[in-house]
Amino acid sequence: MKNIGLVMDDQPHLLFSIKNFLLGALLLLVYFNGMAQDPFKFMLNEEKDQYIQISGSAQVWLRYTDMNPGSLVNGEERSSLADLSLRRFRLNFAGKFSQDLRINLLLGNNNINHYSYREFEVKVLEAFIDYRFSEHFAAGIGKQGWTGLSRYAAPSFSESLAHDISFHQIPLVVAYDDILRRWGIYARGKIDRIDYRFSLSRPSYPGSRNKIPLEGQATFANVRPNYQLSGYFKYQFFEHESQLSAWSPGTYLGRKKVLNIGAGFLHQPNTTWQLLGDEIQYNPFTSLAVDLFYEQPLPQNSAVTLYASYHHHDLGQNFIRSFGINNPAAAGLPNDFINGPGTSTPIVGTGDILFLQAGYLLPVNTQNTKQLQPFASFTYGVLEILDVPAINYNAGIHLYLAGQNSKISFAYENRPLFKQAAFENFVDDRKGMFLLQYQARF
Template structure:
């Protein structure tokens, strides 16, 4: 089996890099975990800051049936890629005014060509009247619906984002970003955000079919979203839009949240050959727990449970293959999943997302470094269009050289493969994807 050959190689690479990191740490002054900030006044209330990070992938993927590279069938692909790169400049220009800009790129792999495209991701400003009420606007990650609908991709516990929580990624938004205005605030233990945005046009519009909804450009109504959470233990910062995946035992967090995303007439299907428009009506509820277990040993528990009720219109479904390692599909042998590592992740129906991880105690005098965190995640979706439930899962482990600033993640993902049988879409075998990720971050 492919994973029996792959896993020892990946583990060997981890050990090689970790030994190098430890040796360098002994020879040089340790990297200080201080943000890069330049203060603009004497009392340090006004400042400019910078952060950057990258995520490098080494991967082996069992491709879906019919996947091709340059027209040739390829059952397995091994590649190296840049999953994400970010560079941000932010500033507290007055006691009330905060600005944030960020550029970056995603999914730079061997199929991307030789010209790297760095794009503007975020550019927004906000004015804070008080802790209870702030208003902002621009292009930003401020999203509603659920905790991980605005994920902090450099502070995740799992190797990659849960795409179930990103229902409009690169359809009506741009890498989760929208041109929008938003309000946010904290009232007692309630943290809230509400967003009004103008959706981007659908770039790869799919013609609607009989009884099958697809996103349409015909109507361009505003999109409404919101997320409210109740913080039972320590409050989380809402300075930035994104939510962390784990605090590594540095905070005691227990939240319960509710959210929505709505756009009228966002999708279209055919009913007796006539166009019929459908509202996008998405609801979610979730619980997030991240608490230290043994303060002396530095152990911690992280867990998340999310319930998602999605209504995109009849039989809508979407397959996603992040950082896809193939670029073509042979229609004669193709599955319903699509090419490469794609599989049905989002659709009309009910889904459950659960993840849990346990941070083990460190070794030696400095127990904040060299720590391990095994984890698991499962998605169970009952999509209207599929005859069988969609169940995917990830298992993996983080090795923290210096918290989220320098870490390795070894992740194995199992996905189902579905086949269109004409009148039914049925589940067949499963495929695996193995990823070794290294993340470096300057905060």
């Protein structure tokens, strides 16, 4: 069972690496701050239409988790776990050097905690150039996150409606990309009310696939696909969303009236393989999706946000993939459960997935300086290999102290535990996770 939860161990030079990174970032901020009127924006000309802008964010998790049976954390079997982790951090340098030319450099990483097995590192997540040819067409090249399929195939982490993203919309994450980024080219634009994007990219290939294909079940192939092609279109009924970023927000906190209907696709050849007799069969990955996003500002600085999507994934016969978000368990003891260790549960597979999400924003005080936003998400997956639907849900509440720049979230997440017996995969139990998150952004 493939488990994508990233885990790392204590390293003697961990704190030294973190200090170096933070010190370097601080020096850069001080340098630009001294030269700019805006604390994080440095103007390059007198017209102030050319600039370098710095932004960043971090999310810290305090969590209590019911672990899957047989989960091993640092070699010790654990049935539950409390941990503190840095879910993700980002430092972004965006430059506009003419009316039409933009350059972007993004640094960061995910899932840093004291149950880790790898050295802390700051990765170059994005490095790309974007050029606008006209008001209807722009294109870019480099390592970037522009992709198709659905709205949250490129989710804005710091503007998520729930406590985290929905992983069935990013089915190949980590397996064929670098935290949702790939090397490639893209095209984007708007024609009247239609917003579109296309992406042609080179999938990553970590080289850690199963060396031998299985009979009757597709798994990720031990070959590198040549390309990944995707596209997404949405029709915007009310206010138009910005295309300056690839990443779509989960909520505008009532600042926009938005109703969009979207549809997209993703195709990647030679993604999985399986044995058919003595022959190896290679399967492409093909996914189709439709979705709807709606945000309606309401009186007294409140708002309602709704999202619904339908995905059809085809990765070959009986393909299944489990996800463990920020998984503290690196391994598990052999057992009859198919989830995998830690927080893993089957999310992606050949089949159909329905997703619903809702949030309601209300002010805490009359000045609207603080806001509350209860939210809930529900995922219903009918996957070929499972004999019953995979149902996942979460609910919680955000407290916005300064919008998305300072946010506290409390959430509960519940997942099914699938057991294999008599050639059937059925839900034997359910496990939960309590989470307290703090997000800071500038």
